[in-house]
Amino acid sequence: MRSTNETAAKDRSNIPPKSEAVAPQVIGPQGVANEATAPEATASAAPRWQELGLSKNDLREMYYNLLIARTLDERIWLLNRQGKTAFVISCAGQEATQVGFAKALQVGHDIVFPYYRSLALTLAMGMTPTEVMLHQLSKAEDPSSGGRQMPSHFGLARLNMVSVSSPVATQLTQAAGSGYASKVKGDDKVTYTFVGDGGTSKGDFHEALNFASIHSLPVVFVVENNGYAISVPVTKQMHIKNIADRAVAYGMPGVVVDGNDLLEVYRVAREATERARRGEGPTLVEAKTYRYRPHSSSDDDRAYRTKEEVDEWRHKDPISRFERYLEEQGLITKEAEQSVRTRAKQAVDEAQRYAEAAPNPTPDTIMRYVYAEEGQQ
């Protein structure tokens, strides 16, 4: 394998990756790139999912999580077109990265600082479609914000999923602070934080990784590199091929993973988690993926990318890919797939029905919770 520096020097125009599969690589603190052990490359006869310690039930659950996220995402766009919700920010195309990480973390024990594209992560962690829809439609029962924030600004205390804001990358130093709290308290919680490629340009990215590494904090930094910061392609955001290469500068491992390969994401997520849990410090993971939709419902992506490019990525769809894998492994039939799709659609129908009927926040609540109220923490 080429060293990452050579890679960067030879080719800095290869982002977003078009057709070439992304080779997983692990970059050690000294900048030495090592070949990652891809399960297919081993001589073992056991299938990859078994090697990863996953059960058939796990695979079914992960498949459902991919589908529920996509189904809900598409429904939200539909509601937007119908004028029922003012704003959409979508995760379509990035589901495998998020579902892979959700599977590797201990929900309710570990801490998650997500970002506004974390719909699939949120669902896979256990926020229900109804809760998401209440948030999307800004209802009083919206558990993330009571209708105060734009949609996709997730947060759910019971899942240790910390409230999201709109400025990018602010969550990264906060995640480092959460990791520091674990160190002071001496607990074994791992903190995960998610950010787009765009967010890595901010100083917070540097400050957070640097801080986390100095103190060997149990933090996993996940960059979902979907190729664009709204309209600006990564080639105009940075002069390197892999964001993960920056890990070298912080003395932590940097891992590039094909973000559309669910099992590979899970493997990488689990390794980063185990490293953090063992007290060995943070990891930077870069998942190469793609968003199918414009940045948000206020954006028009035709201004900066071609339909051909989007179509090309749709052919590498993470959900179809996992479906094919399950079929090849004889773990699912077309019929069973259809039944999972139906189940997802029913859950979304029910979520929409409930949320549409739910009451809006009442104007007299606007002054609540500026500060702690009497007797509250």
Place this chain on the structure above:
Amino acid sequence: MPVKTVLEAVREALFEEMRRDENVFVLGEDVGQRGGVFRATEGLQKEFGELRVLDTPLAESAIAGVAIGAAVRGMRPVAEFQFADFIHPAVEQIIDEAARFRYRSNNAFSCPVVFRAPYGGGVQGGMYHSQSVEAMFAMWPGLKVVTPSFPYDYKGLLKAAIRDNDPVVFLEHKKTYNFPSIKQEIPAGDYIVPLGKANVVKEGTKLSVFAYGMMLHQSLQAARTLEAEGTSVEVVDLRTLRPLDKETILNSVRKTGRAMIVHEANLFGGFGGEIAAIIAEEAFEWLDAPVRRVAGPDVPGMPFALPLEEEFMPNPAKIAQAMRQLAAY
């Protein structure tokens, strides 16, 4: 009771709160081994160790962000910014994040961080070691902003700030840290001064002066001069700018009929404008004269050269002159 400086009062509050609650920890540049460039955290690391008295990299956004992330996890961080002038990279974290955590999550999350910063001039700190940043923070709901003047209040208010369940910007006027005449007897051991309460430090009848920090002391001195000249001046130490003790302000104006605000931050957009507006809206009928503001000039920063710095700073002579004019209106 022992006599303490402002700096000693701050340090004593930190020691006592860290002993009281193991979740309290201090972070910032040079706060550990060096004990802070102003020595506010001196001795803390020796007693509480490196984990709880943390020297950070020179990265203000991270100091704030790390504090916020730790607070979300139940810690009680006290983040020191070496000079208020250098807090600006952290403003996004303080305003967009800390101030909104509770509101934006509909009360699901809170962010009990104390952001400490020495502010103010008159120490030949030039334009990047002299700024007064209180108005910028006081304008944001969700934050509390504390600007004590006396050692007793520094200790009691800092302890209250650390125990508060919301983020507090705690501003310490650096000229008062070791100012000999600002020493005060303060009780050893635990006491609290509640946030949001102003204090009438000198009663008077002819006019009311509202101030905080070093300007409170300068105003007091000017008031004594006026007193000797036969004009009775009431001096109110605001202590907390947010939540603001409107009641004490309005009661004082209703008594004297004349109001003056003194701060060293520049006039335009300064906190004095807010007080003037409150008085105009809620005590207009009691006013015998227009509200008067004494403040720093509208220049981008406090110049370094002594004659220029002196020109910038309101002082007892300038304040006394303004008082005479207001009293004579």
